[in-house]
Amino acid sequence: MSLAILDASEALQQLDRFGTVIDARSPAEFALDHLPGALNWPTLNDDERRVVGTVYKQVGPFDARKLGAAMAARNIAGHIERELTDTRKDWAPLVYCWRGGKRSGSLALVLDQIGFRVTLLEGGYKAFRSALVKDVGERIRSLSLRVICGTTGSGKTRLLQALRTRGAQVIDLEQLACHRSSILGALPGTPQPSQKHFEMRLWDALRRLDPDHPVYIESESRKVGNLTVPEQLVQAMWQSPCLMLQLPQSERVALLLEDYPHWARQPDLLATRLDVLTELKGRAVVQRWQDHLRAGAIAEVVQDLLVQHYDPSYLQSTRRHYRQLDAALTIAPRDRSIQSMDLLAQQLLTNG
Numbered sequence: 387m388s389l390a391i392l393d394a395s396e397a398l399q400q401l402d403r404f405g406t407v408i409d410a411r412s413p414a415e416f417a418l419d420h421l422p423g424a425l426n427w428p429t430l431n432d433d434e435r436r437v438v439g440t441v442y443k444q445v446g447p448f449d450a451r452k453l454g455a456a457m458a459a460r461n462i463a464g465h466i467e468r469e470l471t472d473t474r475k476d477w478a479p480l481v482y483c484w485r486g487g488k489r490s491g492s493l494a495l496v497l498d499q500i501g502f503r504v505t506l507l508e509g510g511y512k513a514f515r516s517a518l519v520k521d522v523g524e525r526i527r528s529l530s531l532r533v534i535c536g537t538t539g540s541g542k543t544r545l546l547q548a549l550r551t552r553g554a555q556v557i558d559l560e561q562l563a564c565h566r567s568s569i570l571g572a573l574p575g576t577p578q579p580s581q582k583h584f585e586m587r588l589w590d591a592l593r594r595l596d597p598d599h600p601v602y603i604e605s606e607s608r609k610v611g612n613l614t615v616p617e618q619l620v621q622a623m624w625q626s627p628c629l630m631l632q633l634p635q636s637e638r639v640a641l642l643l644e645d646y647p648h649w650a651r652q653p654d655l656l657a658t659r660l661d662v663l664t665e666l667k668g669r670a671v672v673q674r675w676q677d678h679l680r681a682g683a684i685a686e687v688v689q690d691l692l693v694q695h696y697d698p699s700y701l702q703s704t705r706r707h708y709r710q711l712d713a714a715l716t717i718a719p720r721d722r723s724i725q726s727m728d729l730l731a732q733q734l735l736t737n738g
Contacts, residue, residue: 393513394507408427408480409421411483413428430454434454438454475502477502478505486507490510530600532602534603537701541631541719548728548731559615570656606620624709628713632716632718633718653684667695
């Protein structure tokens, strides 16, 4: 077998040279986390993996290996028939499994014997994950961050998007985490990734950044929904220069209603979600908000939430953590529109 072997640290640097990355683990393992852009070609599916594990424990390793080999052979044949009928001989995938052992080795052996130029990830996903955690910290330390601060609804995400469109480097933690960060920030029909896959997505974003140019990022707490931002990034944000984005309160309310249209369509669901604020605000206050929502007064409730909950909490947190907040440059778009955010982004990039 003429397989090439690539260790995890090399894979971090060379991942983009592989047009195809194949994850030979089971679908459940793949769903939890996988390398960026990887395809899932399970050598054993979830049920087969459980069956083989049971035989291993109850009968013995030899019988488990025989059973696993038969299952793997059928699955590998299926992958080849489905995916490789018209594939050229110069196809050169990177293949991995949990530890770079039997599952990826079996698939890689067959592909190699066909004549493809296969590379096996030494140590598999486990080694890559370990190297990634270290690499994330090193990449964060090299960055020059510019933190966009501003109370809820001030348009931080819109400005980030405008900056990205204008060619600026951006880290959008809410996009990576599939969550708008606040207690009401869950995106309908879009589950958050696992913690490990969030970190994989963050690493994938970090590795594309040029440390010689500034990187814009929105101020966040340690958590975005149920996911935890790596501590190295949290600390880097807290110590970096800040921009304070401001919008009039009426514009902020209108922006939130535009960005969260599902709450206007489902006021009962929003009313139910407000129960999480009962301990902080008291049953009477939350009940009043819920009654107003069910009566259709969503704008009034949003304004109350800003004044009584989000603004005090956000300002207290940012003043406590962001070391350079007092020196922040105040920036104010004309209004909440995408056009105004684009103009502001242009001005920021022009003025440096």
